[in-house]
Amino acid sequence: MKLIATLAISALAATTAFADGHQDRTGWPESFTVATASQGGTYFAYGSGWANLVAEELGLTGGGEVTGGPGQNMALVHTGDAQFGMTTMGPAAEAIAGLSPIAPGLAMTNACAMFPMYQxxxxxxxxxxxxxxxxxxxxxxxxxxxxxxxxxxxxxxxxxxxxxxxxxxxxxxxxxxxxxxxxxxxxxxxxxxxxxxxxxxxxxxxxxxxxxxxxxxxxxxxxxxxxxxxxxxxxxxxxxxxxxxxxxxxMWNFAIANCDLPDSMVNAVVDIIMSDNERMMNIHKAARSTLPENWTKNAGVIAWHPGAAQWFIDNAGADIPADQIHSK
Missing domain, CATH: 3.40.190.10 (Periplasmic binding protein-like II)
Known part of the structure; x- marks a missing residue:
C-alpha cells in the first residue's frame, strides 16, 4: 500500500505564473507522487516536503511515497508508477546500466535528472x-x-x-x-x-x-x-x-523525473525548487546544497529531462551537452 505524505491540494494564493494558470499545461497529470524512502530518513522528510511545496504552488494533488529508496525509486520513475523521485548517483548508474538488483537486465533509461539535492x-x-x-x-x-x-x-x-x-x-x-x-x-x-x-x-x-x-x-x-x-x-x-x-x-543525490513528463511541468517544478533555497532549507537543512551551481554534480550519469536542462541553461548558465539531454 502506498503511504502518501500530507497532501497539498491547491494553492491558497496564486503567487507565481504556474499557480495562476498562465502556463501551457498540456499533458500535465492532475496528481503526482514523489518516490522517497523509509520514514525516519532524510529522503522521506526532504522529498515529502518538496512534494507538498510543488503541489501547493502548482495547484495539484501530490505528496511523498514511502519506498525502498534510490534503487526502487529509479524503477518507479522509469516505469511511470511515480512521476518524480530521488536517487543517489551510485545506484542510478547501476540502474541505467541494467545492473540494479531491483530488476537485473532492465536498463532504466526513462528516469531523467531533474535537480541536484545534496550529498x-x-x-x-x-x-x-x-x-x-x-x-x-x-x-x-x-x-x-x-x-x-x-x-x-x-x-x-x-x-x-x-x-x-x-x-x-x-x-x-x-x-x-x-x-x-x-x-x-x-x-x-x-x-x-x-x-x-x-x-x-x-x-x-x-x-x-x-x-x-x-x-x-x-x-x-x-x-x-x-x-x-x-x-x-x-x-x-x-x-x-x-x-x-x-x-x-x-555520494551526490539528484531528483529525477519520468522522461515522458511534459517539459513545461518539469521546468515549473525545477523553478519552484531552485529559485528559493531559503524555502527549501525550511523543509530540511540538507537543502543547503540544493543550489543551481550544483547541476555539475550529475557529470553525465543520468540523462537530463529537457525541461530541467532548459531551466539550468537559462538560469544557471549551464553548459549541458546535447547528448546528455534525453531525446523524446
Missing part, C-alpha cells in the same frame, strides 16, 4: 554505552543495521565495512525502526547513508547518549579508492553529540 554522507552510530568509538572497535559479529533493503546504505555500506575488515551480522529495516532497535539493544550499530541531520539520529540524541563515529584518514582513503564517493565532513553543528567535525565520505 549523502556515510556515518556510523552506536550507543555510548557500547563503548564503540571507532570502526576498528566494532566487535566481530556485531549486528549492524544498514537501512532498508536495496537502499544506498544497504547497497554500499556492507561492502565498505567488509573492505575495512569488519565482520558483522547484517540487518535491514527503516531508519526509525533501526533507531528503536539500537536503543532497545536488538542491534549494536547503525550504518547510515542519509543526508544530515538524519531524523533518526536526532531523535536518538534526545532519548539517549550516542557515539557518532567518524572514519580515520586511512579508512577514508581506503573507501574512496574502492567506491564512487568523495570526502565529506559532517559539521559539528549538525548534531549536539558532535564536538568537532566528523570525517566521512559522501
Amino acid at each position: 549523502t554522507p556515510f556515518s556510523v552510530t552506536a550507543l555510548s554505552s557500547s563503548g564503540i568509538t571507532s570502526i576498528a572497535e566494532i566487535p566481530a559479529g556485531s549486528r549492524i543495521g544498514f537501512g532498508p533493503a536495496g537502499s544506498t546504505s544497504d547497497t554500499y555500506f556492507p561492502r565498505m565495512m567488509e573492505t575495512l575488515g569488519v565482520e558483522f551480522d547484517r540487518r535491514n529495516g527503516s531508519w526509525s525502526d533501526l533507531g528503536g532497535q539500537l536503543q532497545d539493544g536488538l542491534i549494536d550499530v547503525i550504518a547510515f547513508a542519509a543526508g544530515v541531520p538524519v531524523p533518526a539520529v536526532s531523535q536518538l540524541e534526545v532519548q539517549t547518549d550516542v557515539n557518532i563515529i567518524e572514519f580515520t584518514q586511512a579508512e577514508q582513503a581506503t573507501i574512496m579508492g574502492a567506491f564512487p564517493v568523495a570526502p565529506f565532513d559532517i559539521a559539528a553543528s549538525t548534531y549536539s553529540t558532535l564536538e568537532a567535525d566528523a570525517r566521512s565520505v559522501s
Whole structure:
C-alpha cells in the first residue's frame, strides 16, 4: 500500500505564473507522487516536503511515497508508477546500466535528472554505552543495521565495512525502526547513508547518549579508492553529540523525473525548487546544497529531462551537452 505524505491540494494564493494558470499545461497529470524512502530518513522528510511545496504552488494533488529508496525509486520513475523521485548517483548508474538488483537486465533509461539535492554522507552510530568509538572497535559479529533493503546504505555500506575488515551480522529495516532497535539493544550499530541531520539520529540524541563515529584518514582513503564517493565532513553543528567535525565520505543525490513528463511541468517544478533555497532549507537543512551551481554534480550519469536542462541553461548558465539531454 502506498503511504502518501500530507497532501497539498491547491494553492491558497496564486503567487507565481504556474499557480495562476498562465502556463501551457498540456499533458500535465492532475496528481503526482514523489518516490522517497523509509520514514525516519532524510529522503522521506526532504522529498515529502518538496512534494507538498510543488503541489501547493502548482495547484495539484501530490505528496511523498514511502519506498525502498534510490534503487526502487529509479524503477518507479522509469516505469511511470511515480512521476518524480530521488536517487543517489551510485545506484542510478547501476540502474541505467541494467545492473540494479531491483530488476537485473532492465536498463532504466526513462528516469531523467531533474535537480541536484545534496550529498549523502556515510556515518556510523552506536550507543555510548557500547563503548564503540571507532570502526576498528566494532566487535566481530556485531549486528549492524544498514537501512532498508536495496537502499544506498544497504547497497554500499556492507561492502565498505567488509573492505575495512569488519565482520558483522547484517540487518535491514527503516531508519526509525533501526533507531528503536539500537536503543532497545536488538542491534549494536547503525550504518547510515542519509543526508544530515538524519531524523533518526536526532531523535536518538534526545532519548539517549550516542557515539557518532567518524572514519580515520586511512579508512577514508581506503573507501574512496574502492567506491564512487568523495570526502565529506559532517559539521559539528549538525548534531549536539558532535564536538568537532566528523570525517566521512559522501555520494551526490539528484531528483529525477519520468522522461515522458511534459517539459513545461518539469521546468515549473525545477523553478519552484531552485529559485528559493531559503524555502527549501525550511523543509530540511540538507537543502543547503540544493543550489543551481550544483547541476555539475550529475557529470553525465543520468540523462537530463529537457525541461530541467532548459531551466539550468537559462538560469544557471549551464553548459549541458546535447547528448546528455534525453531525446523524446
